[in-house]
Amino acid sequence: MNSEPVSTAWGKIQAMTNSLILLLPNLVLALIVFAVFWFAARAFKSLVRRLTRRHRQARNLGLVLGRLSQGVVILVGLFVALSIVIPSFKVGDLVQLLGISGVAFGFAFRDILQNFLAGILILLTEPFQIDDQIVFKSFEGTVEDIQTRATTIRTYDGRRVVIPNAELFTNSVTVNTAWDNRRLQYDVGIGYGDDIDRAKQLIMEAVANLEVVLREPAPDVLVMELAESTVNIRVRWWISPPRRADALDTRDQVLAAIKNKLTANGIDLPFPTQQILFHDQTEETDGNRSRQREGWPAGNKAVPNSRSISGSLRQLVEMRTQRDGNGNG
Structure with a gap:
């Protein structure tokens, strides 16, 4: 060997x-x-x-x-x-x-480098900061940390969301705590028979008596829409600080005060009202869409007398009984 x-x-x-x-x-x-x-x-x-x-x-x-x-x-x-x-x-x-190897390295780690550069720019330009409350797409919460790769936010229901910095830098972000004051609003619907000026005065009195509402900028009340069953009045007021918990607490107090004030002074807060038309299916032209309209035939014929539901059902049963009898005979 x-x-x-x-x-x-x-x-x-x-x-x-x-x-x-x-x-x-x-x-x-x-x-x-x-x-x-x-x-x-x-x-x-x-x-x-x-x-x-x-x-x-x-x-x-x-x-x-x-x-x-x-x-x-x-x-x-x-x-x-x-x-x-x-x-x-x-x-x-x-x-x-x-x-x-720079070209290959750049292609392989393009997303990482993009997020890194976006994180540096976010930290330098400061569109938002740690502890700010932001809204990004469907996510809303408090900024916990801004890293060079991603930003983490804590949602109001106790969850953590990690968002790549490139998305934050290239998309719109709402910063709710960017300023010291924040305006809130709500639409109140009153009845068409109520006095609009009286309702606006009562709403202003209800809002002005709350300590959580700022005196400057002052709250205002505007008629915004003549809706189907209500006259919609928009109430706008300012709060400070503008954090989520303060906004919810203020909204609760303002709406409760407005409702109690209006109802105590006889202002109607009506429910949505709808008019329902029952289609009469006992006419001879039923099913012919070229002649049948909403409950009565087309043409110059007189509009038939209105019938109750029970009467229409009774007549329908009689017609079917008669039709079945003729067929058997």
Whole structure:
């Protein structure tokens, strides 16, 4: 048996083992150096955020600078660690490698990079901030965190929604807490026989007596629509602060006060009214849509007398009985 291949393989294994043993101290040192840079990056990020936390306008900028500085420090630590493990390694080699594979890298991580850049722009331009209450498509809640990849909101029913930053940056977002004051409105329907001016005066009195409604800007009452069964009057009032809980509490008090005030002074709040026309199916032309109209025949014939439902049903039964009798005969 030829032992030369076995000897060659054993020699290569011994060489690799010796190289690993020689490389082990550098590898351990590289791991220690990278760990130092890792903890230094986290400490630097915390320092930047702590310095900007006191100022609301600079808080989002502190998030951006903290995360960018953390990434830069970790990248420098990676370069230093690679230089220790591989002495022949140069930064220029990595830059050249990244330049060659940049196109493929960009296509592979396009969505991630898009969300990252959108997150940076959101943090810099500040269309909304942490603790703001926003509405995005079918989601509504309080902003918990703005990360470089996604923004998380806590809905009012206790759920967490994670929204990619690219969608937030390219679509419309309603910020309910952008300003100190917020206007609410509701349409109240009164009867056509009621005095509109009197109803408006009573509504203004009911709203003005509530402490939760701001005096400036002042509330107002406007006639908005002559509906089918009501005259719709729109009540508009302002609140502060403009958060969801305050809006619901104020709405509850305002509507209760308006209802009690109007009913106490004899103003009608009518229900929707409908007129129902029962189609008379006992006419000879029933089923002929070219001649049959809504309950009476077309043409110059006189409109038939109105009939009760019971009478129409009785006549229908009699006609069918007579028809069946003629057929049997």
